[in-house]
Amino acid sequence: MASGSSGNCQYIESEKGKILIDGGLSAKKIFSLLKTIDLRPEDLDAIFVTHEHRDHIHGVGILSRKLDLPIYANYKTWEAMEESLGKLEMKNIKKFSNEKGFYFKDMFITPVPTFHDAVNPNGYTISDEKSKVSLITDTGWVSQEIIDAIRDSDLYFLESNYDIEMLKNGPYSWPLKQRVLSTQGHLSNENCSEVAREILKGNGEALVLSHLSIENNTTHLAYKNMEDTIEKMNLKVEKSVVDLDIATRFEPSRLYDLKEKK
Ligand SMILES: [Zn+2]
Numbered sequence: 320m321a322s323g324s325s326g327n328c329q330y331i332e333s334e335k336g337k338i339l340i341d342g343g344l345s346a347k348k349i350f351s352l353l354k355t356i357d358l359r360p361e362d363l364d365a366i367f368v369t370h371e372h373r374d375h376i377h378g379v380g381i382l383s384r385k386l387d388l389p390i391y392a393n394y395k396t397w398e399a400m401e402e403s404l405g406k407l408e409m410k411n412i413k414k415f416s417n418e419k420g421f422y423f424k425d426m427f428i429t430p431v432p433t434f435h436d437a438v439n440p441n442g443y444t445i446s447d448e449k450s451k452v453s454l455i456t457d458t459g460w461v462s463q464e465i466i467d468a469i470r471d472s473d474l475y476f477l478e479s480n481y482d483i484e485m486l487k488n489g490p491y492s493w494p495l496k497q498r499v500l501s502t503q504g505h506l507s508n509e510n511c512s513e514v515a516r517e518i519l520k521g522n523g524e525a526l527v528l529s530h531l532s533i534e535n536n537t538t539h540l541a542y543k544n545m546e547d548t549i550e551k552m553n554l555k556v557e558k559s560v561v562d563l564d565i566a567t568r569f570e571p572s573r574l575y576d577l578k579e580k581k
């Protein structure tokens with residue numbers, strides 16, 4: 320529904336569950352985004368948090384209070400964010416360990432540790448009987464463990480944060496440039512291509528490029544970079560081969576019906 324440093328929030332629904340991954344916008348904004356996909360906020364079952372940065376948790380506390388929603392995050396992330404979320408009902412504080420996956424309703428949730436300047440960030444893979452979705456953003460690099468965890472997904476929501484030339488020549492201060500470029504920063508378009516080369520099969524899987532930087536990337540550059548990568552793999556950007564899309568800042572991208580794909 321929204322992606323990038325001004326706020327992250329993604330919606331995933333299975334047969335039995337409706338969840339948000341992150342809630343990094345105001346509750347008001349999240350409510351209006353939910354409306355655009357015809358979802359009533361009361362229907363949500365939980366929020367899963369990736370890490371404590373404001374662009375991922377801004378509205379999480381308020382949503383939990385307004386909707387009596389459980390918030391799931393790993394132990395260290397809870398320590399880092401609990402204060403900024405405000406007062407919460409004990410029963411809505413759900414802690415997990417990054418070491419193992421767990422069921423939430425009919426979804427099997429696997430936390431996937433990422434590399435980022437937060438205390439203990441993680442992405443997620445979420446599977447049910449029919450499909451698997453992987454969300455990996457806010458990571459300075461992608462390890463073999465991440466690749467193995469996300470392989471065989473029907474939808475990849477992958478960070479394509481910056482174009483390396485734009486970042487180097489852009490407005491950021493040198494320390495900030497170094498932060499973004501580091502292995503604890505964000506994933507470049509080129510890094511994202513390296514991941515794509517490992518995982519794409521061309522069986523109609525969806526690839527959504529996400530968390531694009533406004534200053535150091537353009538949708539055109541990110542898309543073109545991935546399109547070239549896909550073509551070099553002798554695959555095609557086409558719904559039945561690799562279904563490529565970009566998650567924009569505030570406007571929901573289309574809904575992916577993964578049941579329909581099978
Ligand atoms: Zn972020």
Ligand SMILES: [Zn+2]
Nearest residue numbers: 370372435457
């Ligand atoms: Zn972050």
